[in-house]
Amino acid sequence: MIDIQITGFFGLLLLILDIYAIIKTVQSSAGTLGKVLWIVLILLLPLLGFILWLLFGPKR
Numbered sequence: 001m002i003d004i005q006i007t008g009f010f011g012l013l014l015l016i017l018d019i020y021a022i023i024k025t026v027q028s029s030a031g032t033l034g035k036v037l038w039i040v041l042i043l044l045l046p047l048l049g050f051i052l053w054l055l056f057g058p059k060r
Contacts, residue, residue: 006047018046021053028058 006014025038038057042049 014046014050017050018042021050021057025053025058029060030058034058 021042022039025035025042028035030038035058038049038053042053
């Protein structure tokens, strides 16, 4: 099993990026279900969720 632990500066940076992604998702024109799914993904899988949001998330 792979155990990835993010702490310190990188943990803080990831937290800031996740908050930014959540704010941008809420402000987007996506439907309510889409917003909820993106926010849940970002909260449950912070690093992977953010990367997926950058690639596939709502653009406006």
